[in-house]
Amino acid sequence: MADVIVLANADERDLRQLAEYRAVGGYTQLERVRSLEPAAIIDELNTANLRGRGGAFFPSGRKMQFIPPKEQIPKPHYVCVNADESEPGTFKDREIMNRVPHRLIEGSLIAAHAIDSQHVFIYIRGEYLDAFETLRTALDDARGAGLFNGVTVVLHRGAGAYICGEESGLLESLEGKRGQARSRPPFPAASGLYASPTLINNVETIATIPKILELGGAEYAKIGAPPDSTGTRLFCLSGNVVKGGNYELPMGITIREVIYDLGGGIPDGRALKAVIPGGSSMPILTADQIDVPLEHDALRALDTFLGAAAVIVVDDRACMVQLGLRVAQFYMHESCGKCTPCREGTRWMVQLLEAIEAGDATHSQLDLLLDVCDRILGKCLCPLGDAAAMPVASYVVKFRDEFRAHVDQGGCPFGGESSLEGLFAPVDQHTHHPVAEVPA
């Protein structure tokens, strides 16, 4: 068997169809585990060493074990599936929902059984209209086939806010509020949705569960880079690469293999400059670091993270100051505004990066930029602040000469030829107004 788990059989069959999914053994694990004690499911996930695919790599079985028993907190328990996928560079959950929606539904129902829950909410980002429709149809089919067994599954659309992918922002949004992050504790396991015990997992995490139960945790744990990085990931390959897209592969494959063997290399004969290994919030790697295996421990040793497994390839045409500016603009736009270091710090980062790019900065302002990042890191209510500071600080440290050249030359050394030159950021369009009244 090729090591394809989450997307298994999706190339040969149209697994959006319930009958097709059933033909490859779909929903048999759900039916089997419903007669088992929840602890047996959790044991299997712990044996598999399944870790969260949403970015934080938290052990999924342990997360379920944090949910207190109903005797302790006599309230409904909730499962929230995080389908908000908004980190720049990630588009794997979209593929899962579009191609194997029933695997996600089966996983959700198994997770519900594992924490003794009757209520599943799937929070899908508002921009994923096609995935929403596919999933809605699949839910109707599964419900119609009597597979829910009393569990309610509500498909809830977001409305455009990156912070709603952060688990506490998601809960606020699902409760009908502005999606601002919550301070913790309490953690969602004890007090989540409607202040009740809540399990929150990423789409890919949940969609992996049925296959783990089918293979057995011990078999699953042999795939990938055990002991920590077991199993496969859907690597989202994008940027300056010939064949971007999702590739499901065992963890431990190197960045070089992903870019050159699967992605067909860099287009237009350009040279590789840098790679972001996990999504736009992750510290960057230089071209000489691409033999690193894509697994947790090896990337940690290089001070970065696998994150949501989004591999963004950057070729030698890109100005690193412009890249940093555009990343900072994104996080400034998406900051929920609740805590000062993130709300003000991301603005300050943008202002400094604009000055550096324009050639108006001094060398001491490069240090000031690092200092601002340092004053954000670890000092915010939620990790969005870190998500802005970590990558930008890594660009300054690793491409210091390029940043210095902006200061020394009084402008961008790319002289208008950078691939990111003049890239417009949505934050700037709030200053424009509609030119005309729209006729009724």
Add this chain to the structure above:
Amino acid sequence: MARPLADEVRAIAEQYPESTSAVLPALRIAQERHGGWLPPEALEEVGEALGLTPAYCKGVASFYDMFHLAPVGRRLVEVCTNICCGLRGAQDVLQAFERELDVRPGETTPDGAFTLRAVECIGGCGWPTVVAIDDRHRLNVSAGDVPGIVQELRGG
């Protein structure tokens, strides 16, 4: 005849343990019924259906990028300008739309036909540039494709 908004919203609210959870779906429906944006009447209708004040509804709506508190054109053209698309020519695509539609990002054409926006990553990064037209994604769009897309939208 479409169902009254309040009926539709209350039916949705029943899916949730607490009806306030239906604010986002309710705002979406109200926006669809009011030509793609949320005028004060729309916020009042949503508030009334869910027992909330219009100010609360506006406060929620203003947090989210997909709710519009000012009029928009009949078609919404949104170009992703985040880094993955940016590395592959998103700026050229955006400028091609600016030229074809003769508006700046954030603006609506004088005839009310189009609103052009730049948007943050919409989750199709491996197929740059991604352009959403009324929330349907077009993948691998290049600047050269833009005149044809605009012609198609004008004709269709």
